[in-house]
Amino acid sequence: MEEAIQTGMPAAFTFYLHLYQVRNWWKDQKVASLQFQHTIQYSPIRGEYQVILGERGATKVTQSFEEAKRWMAKVEDTEIKPSSDFKPGLLTYLRIKAELDPVKLPLHLEYLFFFVSLWNFQTEWHIETISP
Secondary structure (H helix, E strand, O other): OHHHHHOOOOEEEEEEEEEEEOOOOOOOEEEEEEEEEEEEEEEOOOOEEEEEEOOOOEEEEEOOHHHHHHHHHOOOOOOOOOOOOOOOOOOEEEEEEEEEOOOOOOOOHHHHOHHHHHHOOEOOOEEEEEOO
C-alpha cells in the first residue's frame, strides 16, 4: 500500500466511533455514533503528502511520509454528541475502528491490477472506557 501511495494513488481510511452506555440486565445502548475519513495523497511533482482530516475539515501538508502516517492514524479533538438517551452517571465506553476504503481505478485498469482487491483492511474494534 505504501508503494502505491508513493506513486500518487490516494488512500482513504474511514473511522467509525460508537458511544455506548452499560445497562444492567439488558444489551448496552448505543447513544452516539460518528463516521469520518482520513485521506492521504502524494504529489510526486511537489514531493509533498497531503492529508485530509475529515473530522476537523483540515488539510495538512508535509514532505515526511512518517509524519503523514502519524496524522492518518491519529484521531484527536473529535466531538461526539450523544443522543437524548444519554444518562449521566452510567458507565460509558467508546468503540472505534478504521477501515481502508476500496481503491477505485479507472475503467479497465481493475482487470490489470486485480491484486488491489487484496487491500481489504480493517482494524479490530478498540474499546476505551470513559469514567462516569
